[in-house]
Amino acid sequence: MSWGFMRGSAWKFLQSPQYTRSGSRGTFAPPNLFYDDVQDNVSSLDDSASGEEDLDSLVFFGMMKGNVVGLRYYAGVVNNNEMVALQREPSNPYDRNAVKVNNVNGEQVGHIKKELAAALAPIMDRKLVRMEGVVPYGAHNVFTMPVNLSFWGKDDDKKGVLDHMKAHGYKLDPVLKSSGKSFPSLDAGSGSGASPPVQLTVEQLKTEFDKLFEDLKEDDKTQEMEPVKGIQTVLLPHQKQALAWMVSRENSTELPPFWEQRGNLYYNTLTNFAEKERPESIRGGILADDMGLGKTLSVIALILTNFHDGQPLPTGKVRSEKQKTNSAGKSRNTASQGQCSETREIGNSQEASATVSKRQKARKVKYDFNDSEEEWLPRKTKSSPACSLVDDDQFAMALSGASSGKKKKSKTKIIDKTTDQFEQHVQAEVDLKIYVYYGPERSKDPNSLSQQDVVLTSYSTVTHDYGNNSPLHKIKWLRVVLDEGHTIRNPNAKQTKAIHSLDAVRRWVLTGTPIQNSLKDLWSILSFLKLKPFTDREWWHRTIQRPVTMGDQGGLRRLQALVKNITLRRTKTSKVKGKPVLELPERKVYIQYVQLSTEERQIYQSMQSEGKAIIGRYFNEGTVLTHYADVLAVLVRLRQLCCHPHLVSSGSSSASLKEATPEELREKLINKIKLVLNSGSDEECAICLDSLNNPIITRCAHVFCKPCICQVIHSEKPNAKCPLCRSEIHLEHLLECPEEEFDSETVHCPNFVCRESGFIFTRLDGSMPQKKRTEAIQSFQSTADDSPTIMLLSLKAGGVGLNLTAASRVFLMDPAWNPAAEEQCFDRCHRLGQTKDVIITKYVVKDSVEENMLKIQSKKRELAAGAFGTKKPSASEMKEARIKEIRTLVDL
DNA sequence: ACCGCCGGGTGCC
DNA sequence: ACCGCCGGGTGCC
Numbered sequence: 077m078s079w080g081f082m083r084g085s086a087w088k089f090l091q092s093p094q095y096t097r098s099g100s101r102g103t104f105a106p107p108n109l110f111y112d113d114v115q116d117n118v119s120s121l122d123d124s125a126s127g128e129e130d131l132d133s134l135v136f137f138g139m140m141k142g143n144v145v146g147l148r149y150y151a152g153v154v155n156n157n158e159m160v161a162l163q164r165e166p167s168n169p170y171d172r173n174a175v176k177v178n179n180v181n182g183e184q185v186g187h188i189k190k191e192l193a194a195a196l197a198p199i200m201d202r203k204l205v206r207m208e209g210v211v212p213y214g215a216h217n218v219f220t221m222p223v224n225l226s227f228w229g230k231d232d233d234k235k236g237v238l239d240h241m242k243a244h245g246y247k248l249d250p251v252l253k254s255s256g257k258s259f260p261s262l263d264a265g266s267g268s269g270a271s272p273p274v275q276l277t278v279e280q281l282k283t284e285f286d287k288l289f290e291d292l293k294e295d296d297k298t299q300e301m302e303p304v305k306g307i308q309t310v311l312l313p314h315q316k317q318a319l320a321w322m323v324s325r326e327n328s329t330e331l332p333p334f335w336e337q338r339g340n341l342y343y344n345t346l347t348n349f350a351e352k353e354r355p356e357s358i359r360g361g362i363l364a365d366d367m368g369l370g371k372t373l374s375v376i377a378l379i380l381t382n383f384h385d386g387q388p389l390p391t392g393k394v395r396s397e398k399q400k401t402n403s404a405g406k407s408r409n410t411a412s413q414g415q416c417s418e419t420r421e422i423g424n425s426q427e428a429s430a431t432v433s434k435r436q437k438a439r440k441v442k443y444d445f446n447d448s449e450e451e452w453l454p455r456k457t458k459s460s461p462a463c464s465l466v467d468d469d470q471f472a473m474a475l476s477g478a479s480s481g482k483k484k485k486s487k488t489k490i491i492d493k494t495t496d497q498f499e500q501h502v503q504a505e506v507d508l509k510i511y512v513y514y515g516p517e518r519s520k521d522p523n524s525l526s527q528q529d530v531v532l533t534s535y536s537t538v539t540h541d542y543g544n545n546s547p548l549h550k551i552k553w554l555r556v557v558l559d560e561g562h563t564i565r566n567p568n569a570k571q572t573k574a575i576h577s578l579d580a581v582r583r584w585v586l587t588g589t590p591i592q593n594s595l596k597d598l599w600s601i602l603s604f605l606k607l608k609p610f611t612d613r614e615w616w617h618r619t620i621q622r623p624v625t626m627g628d629q630g631g632l633r634r635l636q637a638l639v640k641n642i643t644l645r646r647t648k649t650s651k652v653k654g655k656p657v658l659e660l661p662e663r664k665v666y667i668q669y670v671q672l673s674t675e676e677r678q679i680y681q682s683m684q685s686e687g688k689a690i691i692g693r694y695f696n697e698g699t700v701l702t703h704y705a706d707v708l709a710v711l712v713r714l715r716q717l718c719c720h721p722h723l724v725s726s727g728s729s730s731a732s733l734k735e736a737t738p739e740e741l742r743e744k745l746i747n748k749i750k751l752v753l754n755s756g757s758d759e760e761c762a763i764c765l766d767s768l769n770n771p772i773i774t775r776c777a778h779v780f781c782k783p784c785i786c787q788v789i790h791s792e793k794p795n796a797k798c799p800l801c802r803s804e805i806h807l808e809h810l811l812e813c814p815e816e817e818f819d820s821e822t823v824h825c826p827n828f829v830c831r832e833s834g835f836i837f838t839r840l841d842g843s844m845p846q847k848k849r850t851e852a853i854q855s856f857q858s859t860a861d862d863s864p865t866i867m868l869l870s871l872k873a874g875g876v877g878l879n880l881t882a883a884s885r886v887f888l889m890d891p892a893w894n895p896a897a898e899e900q901c902f903d904r905c906h907r908l909g910q911t912k913d914v915i916i917t918k919y920v921v922k923d924s925v926e927e928n929m930l931k932i933q934s935k936k937r938e939l940a941a942g943a944f945g946t947k948k949p950s951a952s953e954m955k956e957a958r959i960k961e962i963r964t965l966v967d968l
Numbered sequence: 969a970c971c972g973c974c975g976g977g978t979g980c981c
Numbered sequence: 982a983c984c985g986c987c988g989g990g991t992g993c994c
Binding site: 146173174188189190219 | 993
């Protein structure tokens with residue numbers, strides 16, 4: 077049944093003003109079944125996810141005492157010192173100023189007394205104030221109870237709000253009476269008593285943040301567990317730990333963090349909320365291991381080992397002698413870590429009894445089911461559970477703006493990558509039923525889907541289907557795993573809802589970067605995990621986020637306790653039993669300075685002084701940013717010069733182009749675009765600053781993304797000019813590179829010493845279709861004799877998952893703006909499966925824009941290290957930083 | 969609510 | 982009495 081859907085709609089119904097209107101005095105009795113069901117859904121995600129004001133920047137206005145009235149008419153109860161939420165109810169038929177008071181579960185407790193409500197309504201409606209309440213005593217009164225109200229808002233609005241309240245005869249007390257600090261013993265189980273109200277400095281806070289995920293004492297997470305035999309890859313110790321931890325979490329019956337039993341009630345120690353029903357255990361969490369530590373493998377092991385009810389997936393006959401090693405696939409290297417020698421049988425005792433006689437050949441089940449497949453059914457449990465691995469769309473995002481056909485291919489590719497992992501790690505004899513729920517042909521039949529063991533899909537598919545009779549939202553999943561879960565940290569409301577409303581008890585988030593920008597990232601994840609009461613952003617904010625950002629040590633301790641409870645994270649440098657998680661070979665980065673030849677230097681100098689003059693003029697006029705495209709053009713040309721003078725079209729060459737016949741011109745331009753595309757450097761489009769997407773060349777011989785330049789022409793018409801050289805451009809003069817012309821295999825690469833020297837090489841860049849990319853990677857990683865020994869790789873090509881361990885030497889021909897992009901690129905070969913020391917050489921042209929880029933890189937590194945916890949830079953600060961960067965780059 | 973408030977009943981001492 | 986006082990009805994917004 078469509079349980080998830082009904083939950084959602086039931087909530088909407090309760091929220092609607094009509095309901096309240098019909099529920100006149102004494103008759104307000106929501107159907108208990110639904111009401112209970114919506115309890116953990118009270119986080120009206122619509123409100124919280126869709127552009128709500130920035131809660132971080134709120135300041136304290138003051139406090140006052142108010143009264144909650146009408147208690148008799150509502151079912152919501154509170155305890156003394158319990159937090160309550162205030163919510164405007166403009167549609168109340170008796171008073172359009174009405175302000176509802178709800179308990180932590182979202183159940184209405186009463187209303188704010190009307191005189192005060194009349195004062196609050198206008199400022200609440202105009203979002204000048206955010207109201208929070210705590211009932212200090214009298215929680216069990218019959219008719220009315222007191223409430224301590226605190227007022228929060230933007231600093232700019234403070235005076236207005238105070239004046240407004242004064243005009244209504246209410247004076248706010250400016251002293252914050254530590255409702256946020258006086259939590260009793262909070263860290264569930266730590267018993268260390270109340271924390272002294274010690275304020276942390278911004279610096280201390282930052283340090284604590286940095287350590288938050290790195291410094292988890294993993295004493296309780298060192299237990300190892302062997303996966304079932306069906307996993308043919310030998311797990312590394314840290315993966316066995318992950319497995320043990322995840323299994324124990326899934327089978328846990330512990331109370332969730334910050335909940336404790338008191339008598340026959342369950343108390344939340346953060347909000348002082350209590351209820352009879354035991355809050356659901358958190359049967360999942362965050363696997364936040366660093367990239368490359370094998371999160372997906374750990375989860376696959378989990379799925380098979382702890383499939384359902386603490387039992388492994390019933391498997392067919394499995395082999396045990398021949399083991400794959402834990403190298404990352406078809407690497408030409410033999411596996412590292414000396415695991416090849418480990419041939420002892422793995423598996424656990426439970427597994428044997430769970431073996432099932434039926435063997436199935438088919439590993440991937442297609443869209444329709446036939447009678448013979450009905451035979452598989454008896455194996456399934458009653459609830460017909462399945463597992464969904466929601467994959468990310470990063471590839472698609474990297475290609476945004478590409479034709480839809482291209483996009484689709486790449487997304488499927490991402491899912492295929494996960495499918496590949498299953499194939500790689502799970503024995504072929506295991507009749508694991510995997511279904512890829514993706515594309516127009518996907519089965520909309522929940523029954524056939526729920527007969528799968530694993531369903532793979534993408535975030536966008538989940539979102540697209542949501543509310544559209546989606547089978548994904550009808551199935552009660554065995555577990556839902558969000559791969560690269562951080563990609564939904566800043567989602568739109570629909571995506572959040574669609575993903576959060578997937579129905580599963582076991583809920584996992586895989587991410588290498590659990591917190592990237594702020595604590596909000598974490599909230600999004602916690603909300604997905606359905607950790608009460610954090611599904612509602614208000615409670616997260618009041619109990620954790622605000623105390624922490626205000627420097628409250630108790631808040632930080634709670635945060636630490638929480639993270640420790642639900643997260644497992646190891647970095648590449650973490651140690652297991654005194655040994656590093658990954659004993660990767662060394663990685664050395666060298667910078668090789670390059671001198672330009674006299675001739676090149678001459679060209680460079682003239683172009684540099686020309687560029688400096690232009691940019692210098694913009695500086696004087698204060699119009700650097702309005703001419704940003706021109707500035708970038710200068711920089712791009714300087715960078716191109718550092719690579720090779722051929723890359724730059726000088727003014728003279730475009731002059732000569734003019735004299736050519738149209739046919740000659742066309743040929744020259746095609747040659748030129750081929751040169752750019754095949755140069756091996758990651759050519760950027762000067763408009764979007766990203767890799768070239770659907771590249772075209774202008775008559776003035778500049779290459780841009782087609783959509784980018786078309787937009788420029790459109791917006792500047794009828795006199796559009798080339799963003800790089802300001803010569804006239806016309807839509808009908810744009811030339812595309814003929815498809816067959818950038819067939820990579822036979823490309824002549826003018827930049828490298830490689831073809832002439834007889835090297836076999838391949839290439840990978842953003843302009844290549846997905847199929848070519850896969851071929852390139854496969855041929856490169858292959859151990860065959862004629863396999864290429866060199867890959868020309870563009871900095872931005874491919875996803876983070878790309879495995880190029882066949883390479884142990886990296887030559888970076890031109891530096892990237894963003895050091896993280898370089899690092900990521902290096903990590904593609906310096907990862908699990910690499911056996912040799914990796915030597916990286918960054919070529920940097922002496923006395924050039926490239927050298928200055930290094931300076932910017934180190935600044936960016938510092939910034940990235942300190943970005944967390946501090947406020948995000950404002951637009952003007954960003955501009956300021958940009959301008960500074962430009963100054964550094966051109967030595968002005 | 970063991971209150972406040974409302975409005976009808978009532979009206980010397 | 983266009984008041985005061987009494988006591989019953991009543992009760993969020």
